[in-house]
Amino acid sequence: MSVTNETSVAVIGLGTMGHGIVQAFAVGGYPVRGFDEQPGSRSSAVERIAGNLEQLTEAGLIEEAAVPDVLGRITVCDTLEETVAGAGFVTEAAWEDLAVKQELFGKLEALVSTETILASNSSSFKISETARDLDHPERAVVTHWFNPPHVIPVVEVVGGERTSEATVTTAVEMLEGIGKMAVRVDKELTGFLVNRVQVAMMREIWDLLDRGVATAAEIDRAIRGSMGLRLAALGPLAIGDYAGWDIATATFENLVQDMRGDTEIPGRIRQLVEDGQLGAKTGQGLFSYPAEELPGQLARRDADYLALVRLLHGGSAADGGPA
């Protein structure tokens, strides 16, 4: 299970996540083949990647001269078979549906060697579930990227009950090798690590919105200028060290009884979904995304993320803890 830059990578599903994952591996020097069951996603993938690369070039994170080589390492194929032939590392970024992922893994296992790593970009499903029916589950692993995957550094690497140590180590090395912050998660839980924290926070934020504690814009402003700013510079546990655990535990005890602890989705958010106001992809969520403004809005978002990525790599607390 040794991986070199000659190892070819295959990505299945070229939507929001998949096309960015293709790009990240190609920027990192790997030949990458991509496949999507929807012809439209296949035909637009390279154009979407070229657009992302232009942004990275403008942000000074990639040399303009390197772009043709990056694009030259990418092939979009018309069949799953062609995509994974000879691949050393295959990752799926298909629908978040366990049955779809299990079926896909079954198909993949029939097409690749027993040495090929099969990775899942699931946001929540354990690899022990996705790879349940594989003959060789020791090469299956979660590599969970964050959107946009060509920008956000962390990728969680989570093995399952039957994943081998070599698979986890190889996945970590590959991801670190392409400049990602691979975070090894030692215990397999639904949702892994970061999404559990995000969901805990979102439950409270959605509840505050539902109860009319502040407007959506004010909630975002409050979090960005306080927690958000701190978290961009330090990890939450280091922040706790600076605050003092006596204060932190007293605050926890005073608040936790009064906080949302159930599993209901608050009404305001449920209503958005029922109304088809899904956010940027439908033009309207809590905020507006007119079609003519969306490309500029996304470009500004990614430029801001990229500025923070530079801070993360260059700041005095680059490891997330006290320098």
Ligand SMILES: NC(=O)c1ccc[n+]([C@@H]2O[C@H](COP(=O)([O-])OP(=O)(O)OC[C@H]3O[C@@H](n4cnc5c(N)ncnc54)[C@H](O)[C@@H]3O)[C@@H](O)[C@H]2O)c1
């Ligand atoms: N969007 C995010 O922020 C995010 C972040 C981290 C992880 N994820 C996870 O990544 C995966 C993909 O999410 P996304 O946001 O890119 O979804 P998406 O809807 O943008 O793209 C999914 C793509 O997969 C294709 N697809 C589905 N089943 C397929 C199959 N069997 N074979 C080939 N192609 C197939 C679809 O045609 C579609 O283009 C999901 O598991 C999701 O939970 C998403």
